[in-house]
Amino acid sequence: MAVNFPSIEPEQLHPVPGVTLGWAEANIRKPNRKDVLVIAIDEGASVSGVFTSNRFCAAPVTVCREHLALGKSIRALVVNTGNANAGTGESGLAHTRETCAELARLAGIAPEQVLPFSTGVILEPLPIERLKAGLPAALSNVRAAHWYEAAQTIMTTDTLPKAASRQVSIEGHTVTLTGISKGAGMIKPNMATMLGFLAFDAAVTQPVLDALVKDVADRSFNCITVDGDTSTNDSFMLIATGKSALPPITSTEVPAYAALRQAVTEVAQTLAQLIVRDGEGATKFMTVRVEGGTSVPECRQIAYSIGHSPLVKTAFYASDPNLGRILAAIGYAGVADLDVAKIDLYLDDVLVAKAGGRYAGYREQDGQRVMKQSEITIRVVLGRGNAEATIWTCDLSHEYVSINADYRS
Numbered sequence: 335m336a337v338n339f340p341s342i343e344p345e346q347l348h349p350v351p352g353v354t355l356g357w358a359e360a361n362i363r364k365p366n367r368k369d370v371l372v373i374a375i376d377e378g379a380s381v382s383g384v385f386t387s388n389r390f391c392a393a394p395v396t397v398c399r400e401h402l403a404l405g406k407s408i409r410a411l412v413v414n415t416g417n418a419n420a421g422t423g424e425s426g427l428a429h430t431r432e433t434c435a436e437l438a439r440l441a442g443i444a445p446e447q448v449l450p451f452s453t454g455v456i457l458e459p460l461p462i463e464r465l466k467a468g469l470p471a472a473l474s475n476v477r478a479a480h481w482y483e484a485a486q487t488i489m490t491t492d493t494l495p496k497a498a499s500r501q502v503s504i505e506g507h508t509v510t511l512t513g514i515s516k517g518a519g520m521i522k523p524n525m526a527t528m529l530g531f532l533a534f535d536a537a538v539t540q541p542v543l544d545a546l547v548k549d550v551a552d553r554s555f556n557c558i559t560v561d562g563d564t565s566t567n568d569s570f571m572l573i574a575t576g577k578s579a580l581p582p583i584t585s586t587e588v589p590a591y592a593a594l595r596q597a598v599t600e601v602a603q604t605l606a607q608l609i610v611r612d613g614e615g616a617t618k619f620m621t622v623r624v625e626g627g628t629s630v631p632e633c634r635q636i637a638y639s640i641g642h643s644p645l646v647k648t649a650f651y652a653s654d655p656n657l658g659r660i661l662a663a664i665g666y667a668g669v670a671d672l673d674v675a676k677i678d679l680y681l682d683d684v685l686v687a688k689a690g691g692r693y694a695g696y697r698e699q700d701g702q703r704v705m706k707q708s709e710i711t712i713r714v715v716l717g718r719g720n721a722e723a724t725i726w727t728c729d730l731s732h733e734y735v736s737i738n739a740d741y742r743s
Contacts, residue, residue: 336494336612337619337708337728342482347499348510349478350533352376352575356476357487360468362461363416363454368487370468372437373411373531374476379575381408381449382543384551386568392420393430393460394450395567401434401446405540409447411571412437412472413488413529414454414465415516420566421457429462436466440473451529453490453516453567485514488529492516496608502597504590507580509536511597515555515605517612528609530555530570532601536594537576538583545586546595547572554602557634557725559641560613572598610726615733618650619709623724626716632669633716633723639667640712647730650710655701657686664714676717682710 354374362369375381383402385395401408412433419426434448441448452460485495499512517528538546551570576582583591611619622640627633640646643663649656660679665672679687681704686696704710 337616339494339608339611342485342495342497344479344482347479347481347497347512348501349481350510350512350573350575351478351535351577352379353533353573354476354478355480355484356472356474357480357483358468358471358475360414360464362414362464362468368483369415370465370472371411371413371484371487372469372472372476373413373484373573374441374473375409375411375573376575376577377407377409379408379573380538380540380543381571381573382540382547383449383569383571384547386566388566388568390421390566392418392452392456392567393422393426394419394452395569396427397430397434398449398451398569401449404446406444406446408449409443410437410441411449411451411531412469413451414460415452415488415490416454417452417458417460418454418456418567419452419460422459426460429460432462433465437469437473440469449571451567451569453488453529456566481512481514484531485516488514488516490516491614493612496605496612498601498604498608500597500601502593504536504580504593504597507578509534509578509580509594509597511601513601513605515609517609528555528568528570530602530605531573532571532598532605533573533575534594534598535575535578536580536583537578538574538594542583542586542591543572543574546591546598549595550599550602553599554606557603557723558606558610559638559725559727560610560616570602607726610728613728613734615731615736616728617708617731618729620650620727620729621709621711621724622714622727623711623722624714624716625722626719627721627723628719629721630723633721634725635669636664636667636714636716637723637725639663640714641725641727644730647727650705651729651731653702653705655681655698655705657681657701660712660714661687672716673718678715678717680711680713680715681705682707
């Protein structure tokens, strides 16, 4: 069951001028479910993305990187669920290129103007004929208002569709932003087994968009973890259609860029946090904030050590204030010169450890009170600098094991 997952209604998702979305049921893995998505993009848009750090990346990731490197105008994205097309060798690459070529033929564009994405089971051949057969229906179904249906289409073990939207005013001009994401398991930063697609109607030059997507990813999707596994297919894409009346943003140094970055980051953080809230078997949403470090990477390193620990995560599932597990995770995070005698640990407002040892005023019933909540903040104060970092994670339950034991059945 998702943790405090907000209600998302289709009418809450603003259409983004310059983007239309269509879906089809192609029986990629299971019948009677949306499993092919086409996102059509008007001429003149800028598109940029970041992808998995997993060396065993999926064929679509390889082809996406190739197509983006060519510098051509991207006109369409195609996504299939049910099959990751990863660990499929040369035939997987051939199937990905065949998918791009077929969509390009149907849409009247070049294959290099198509970006492909897949998610699902690894090490199984992509049913290319089924995928190709679903493309005409997806194309005939494209609508500007299909964001909610698009979010449904890209789900795998997700229990709920994930989407976010807002409109902001930048220098007196309205900018519309809408995005979708998917992911529930095999979630770890850099990136996670997630797909994220976020479009807005501001005009942004390609170099600025390339900088923006990396910055936003580092503040959102690279700050989440469910189980510590980095997937083969992770992708986060930004689409800037240029349909807004806001003058084009050509530099990262102008105020309009800062305002746009803030808006895009907020939408991306919402999409990233929805993934954690829908983490496989999750019952608790946990914020891990590390303060007082010498650098942001150091703070993140310690935060991830806590967020990845099975012992920490299972203790929180059980509401068991066995909080020495957190101290242990801080200690083995790999910060060699860490002075544990300076560290304070809080659960929400409860001071648990001070100067590296149990706080004299800490009572276990206070810790248990916090751990019974569905939303919990773990705060670590290192006492060695001014840097800080925050990640979001969830607990680890019996249901997580059941979901992943049954995933292919």
